[in-house]
Amino acid sequence: MFLKIGIAIFSTLILSCGTTVKQTESTSTEETTSKEETVDPQKMIAAGYMLGTIIYSDKENDCPYTIQMPGDKMEFYYLDPINLDETYKVDGLKVWVKFNGLRRMNRCDKATPAEITDIKKGG
Template identity: 40%
Template sequence: MIKLTLISSLILMMACNGAKETTAQVVEDMSQQNEMIAKGFTKGTIVYSDIEGDCEYTIKLEDGRFFESLDLKEDFMKDGMIVWFTYGPLRRMNKCTKANPVGIKEMLKG
């Protein structure tokens, strides 16, 4: 009975420590996200498409909008990659219907 109580207590303590570490990580992630936003960066996810007539690579924003970029570097052409980037709008026709054209000023892996 004592062993069972001791084991239960140990498991409970480990679970509480795991929750603290998870909470600390969430707070740190939020802090980093706020810092990037304050620096003028936008968070997005690289999306690959092999559908005919669609842009091969686009950046999907958290609000559901898509951007296309002619100057997306090969290092960032990975489906599902989280990125932080700064951009400016471009005055040209869209290559695909779902995405607005932008010029990438700076891009970092998220």
């Protein structure tokens, strides 16, 4: 009986060590990918992202930062991101964005309120 318990403990130790190594390897691979910041447009679109451009405005009745999104027939529409992080508040910055439209009153004339669910710098 002690032999069976010893084998069970030994196997658990061996298996848990192997799992730790795999987690470390996958973490380092993810860090390398994010540092390179090479984005494949087809993969981003397949993952549900849309390419947009951050637009700054200081006009009256206008949102300070909007995201210009491509629309149908070469027209654009604008999003008013309610939760845009400070690092993305750069005029002309291209971003890949996932968002949810919000059913609430507009804060500015030209843009539709939206909540950003995920955003990445793009190009």
